[in-house]
Amino acid sequence: MSASAEQNRSLNFDDALLEIKNVTLRFGGLTAVSELSMKVPRGSIVGLIGPNGAGKTTVFNVVTGFYKPTDGIVEFDGKKLTGLKPHKVCEAGLARTFQNIRLFYNETVLENVMIGAYVRQKGAWWQNIIPFTFPGAAKEEKDIESASLNLLARLGLDSQADAVSSSLPYGAQRRLEIARALATRPKFLLLDEPAAGMNPQESQELLEFIRRLRDEFDLTILLIEHDMKVVMGVCEYIWVLDRGALIAEGSPEVIKASPKVIEAYLGKEGLVAGASEEAANA
Amino acid sequence: MKIRNSILTFLAVAALGYFLWWASLNLDRYMLRIINLIAINAILGLSLNLIYGMAGMFSLGHAGFMAVGAYVSALLIITSDQKVKMWILEPIAPWLMNLHTSFVVSLILAGLAAAFVGWLISLPVLRLGGDYLGIATLGFSEIIRILIVNLTPITNGSLGLKGIPAHTDLWMSYGCLLVALFFMIRLMKSNFGNVLRAVRDDEIAARTMGIDTFRVRVLAFTLGCFGGGVGGALMGNLITTIDPKMFMITQTYSLLMIVVVGGLGSITGSILGSVLVTTMLEWLRFVENPINFGSIQIPGIPGMRMVIFSVLLIAIIIFRREGIMGTREFSWNWFFRKGGVGR
Numbered sequence: 001m002s003a004s005a006e007q008n009r010s011l012n013f014d015d016a017l018l019e020i021k022n023v024t025l026r027f028g029g030l031t032a033v034s035e036l037s038m039k040v041p042r043g044s045i046v047g048l049i050g051p052n053g054a055g056k057t058t059v060f061n062v063v064t065g066f067y068k069p070t071d072g073i074v075e076f077d078g079k080k081l082t083g084l085k086p087h088k089v090c091e092a093g094l095a096r097t098f099q100n101i102r103l104f105y106n107e108t109v110l111e112n113v114m115i116g117a118y119v120r121q122k123g124a125w126w127q128n129i130i131p132f133t134f135p136g137a138a139k140e141e142k143d144i145e146s147a148s149l150n151l152l153a154r155l156g157l158d159s160q161a162d163a164v165s166s167s168l169p170y171g172a173q174r175r176l177e178i179a180r181a182l183a184t185r186p187k188f189l190l191l192d193e194p195a196a197g198m199n200p201q202e203s204q205e206l207l208e209f210i211r212r213l214r215d216e217f218d219l220t221i222l223l224i225e226h227d228m229k230v231v232m233g234v235c236e237y238i239w240v241l242d243r244g245a246l247i248a249e250g251s252p253e254v255i256k257a258s259p260k261v262i263e264a265y266l267g268k269e270g271l272v273a274g275a276s277e278e279a280a281n282a
Numbered sequence: 283m284k285i286r287n288s289i290l291t292f293l294a295v296a297a298l299g300y301f302l303w304w305a306s307l308n309l310d311r312y313m314l315r316i317i318n319l320i321a322i323n324a325i326l327g328l329s330l331n332l333i334y335g336m337a338g339m340f341s342l343g344h345a346g347f348m349a350v351g352a353y354v355s356a357l358l359i360i361t362s363d364q365k366v367k368m369w370i371l372e373p374i375a376p377w378l379m380n381l382h383t384s385f386v387v388s389l390i391l392a393g394l395a396a397a398f399v400g401w402l403i404s405l406p407v408l409r410l411g412g413d414y415l416g417i418a419t420l421g422f423s424e425i426i427r428i429l430i431v432n433l434t435p436i437t438n439g440s441l442g443l444k445g446i447p448a449h450t451d452l453w454m455s456y457g458c459l460l461v462a463l464f465f466m467i468r469l470m471k472s473n474f475g476n477v478l479r480a481v482r483d484d485e486i487a488a489r490t491m492g493i494d495t496f497r498v499r500v501l502a503f504t505l506g507c508f509g510g511g512v513g514g515a516l517m518g519n520l521i522t523t524i525d526p527k528m529f530m531i532t533q534t535y536s537l538l539m540i541v542v543v544g545g546l547g548s549i550t551g552s553i554l555g556s557v558l559v560t561t562m563l564e565w566l567r568f569v570e571n572p573i574n575f576g577s578i579q580i581p582g583i584p585g586m587r588m589v590i591f592s593v594l595l596i597a598i599i600i601f602r603r604e605g606i607m608g609t610r611e612f613s614w615n616w617f618f619r620k621g622g623v624g625r
């Protein structure tokens with residue numbers, strides 16, 4: 001499947017799964033996000049890009065309930081998300097990964113995924129402590145285990161199910177973080193720089209992987225990247241942030257041609273200078 | 283494999299039972315008390331480990347919850363005759379006079395009362411976040427103690443309670459320990475056990491995964507306090523007298539030693555820690571007595587035990603942070619693999 005074929009899919013902005021309405025967030029005197037509005041069409045893969053410190057991660061933190069916006073609201077599937085605690089946001093169907101991977105490093109790969117599945121677990125904690133009395137809860141827990149193993153198999157991690165997560169190589173840790181997010185059964189997946197620290201070949205594989213995720217798990221995906229190649233290759237629509245403000249949005253072609261973007265993002269160091277940014281990020 | 287392990291566990295329990303039977307017939311009262319204390323301290327260590335080791339909340343309040351349990355149980359099993367005689371400073375509250383239950387019921391109520399107090403305290407304290415937890419729980423535990431000193435009509439104040447029926451025998455204390463172990467192992471093996479560790483290891487990631495970390499912490503804290511209350515009640519019924527001085531910070535400190543020596547987050551560790559720390563605490567009593575070297579007499583220094591203990595704790599923190607077990611657990615599979623690591 002070629003990138004351009006992907007981009008020809010028409011996007012229906014009237015059917016937005018996530019809508020950010022005029023969000024502003026100030027940290028004291030610093031305006032990290034300024035009057036940002038975005039509509040993410042259901043079923044799309046879209047990107048949020050911008051130089052380091054532009055406010056991309058802050059947008060994720062607002063959407064997932066870690067920061068309360070100074071102004072504006074976020075809606076998910078037509079319902080207000082702003083004001084919900086992070087765990088409620090997850091319950092509503094949003095899952096995310098972190099720019100710096102945050103696994104449960106003392107737990108095994110399988111346990112990491114099972115922890116992700118807990119949010120959908122119905123049996124109460126005490127039902128699994130008392131033996132024989134609650135077969136339903138016991139069966140549910142068994143099912144969670146096998147579903148988690150199944151999920152790991154789909155992401156190619158099943159052979160490491162019993163390994164402690166900290167022992168995985170970097171790329172596998174990234175995939176495990178995604179697997180854990182998927183275990184919460186989200187409708188919407190936010191990926192914060194999924195290609196960070198990957199070489200070009202790995203990034204290429206990641207693109208395929210992200211597309212597969214969207215199709216197989218019926219997801220809408222918003223990803224943050226500063227590696228332009230990754231974004232252009234997979235995203236159907238892109239927003240560009242610079243110092244908290246939206247400076248451009250549109251299809252990859254539009255973004256590539258936008259003088260503002262070239263100036264703010266690429267112009268400074270040129271297209272090839274992505275490498276130096278990567279070094280600064282490492 | 284599973285059947286083998288079940289059989290081995292059964293045999294181990296039977297062996298313990300045989301040992302207890304033998305001990306109750308052959309050992310003197312002093313030895314029996316120490317063996318009882320090992321079980322009680324193990325229960326207390328496990329409950330503190332649930333709070334501190336498994337859920338990552340540094341609590342210095344355990345002595346307070348023990349006190350709640352010990353008093354509730356004692357007040358429920360002392361007869362009204364005894365009560366009339368004991369309250370000499372102020373008369374006993376009338377409603378308390380004829381309150382009476384069996385020992386086992388009093389144990390459960392002791393746990394519930396401590397859990398309730400712990401729950402109440404945890405609501406404001408756990409909102410503070412990690413850094414203040416130790417100080418805040420220490421403060422609350424001291425408040426509980428001072429309340430006990432001053433609520434004379436209910437607690438007999440600083441005189442304490444005497445003549446508590448000695449219900450705690452080996453069967454009772456080890457029975458309770460086995461029950462505690464059983465539930466603790468099942469808890470930590472369930473997915474909720476994974477969630478507890480997740481909250482401890484990375485709060486932000488846990489919240490992102492839809493876990494209400496506040497609720498999970500409150501729950502773990504409350505459960506730990508239940509254990510503290512039951513342990514306190516068993517302790518009261520073993521020693522047969524309780525007074526507010528028993529539940530000072532040094533008591534919490536001993537439990538902390540058990541948990542840290544054994545390994546934070548390890549059930550096996552708390553058991554081993556209890557055996558070690560309990561026997562050492564007894565053994566170290568000699569340093570508090572006068573010692574004679576021929577004609578030279580070294581006077582006993584009260585509190586010297588705790589000094590030595592503190593030095594040991596510091597040594598452990600410096601040289602072996604993870605304690606004996608780290609976060610590992612004993613398992614039969616590990617036992618047969620020998621040298622392998624069981625989780």
Ligand SMILES: Nc1ncnc2c1ncn2[C@@H]1O[C@H](COP(=O)(O)OP(=O)(O)O)[C@@H](O)[C@H]1O
Nearest residue numbers: 027030032050051052053054055056057058059
């Ligand atoms: N919790 C915070 N408190 C204060 N400033 C913050 C906080 N989080 C982010 N910022 C600031 O907001 C700006 C945007 O940060 P961030 O969203 O992480 O950028 P990006 O992800 O685009 O690289 C930066 O200047 C950063 O220092």
Ligand SMILES: [Mg+2]
Nearest residue numbers: 056057058099
């Ligand atoms: Mg960022």
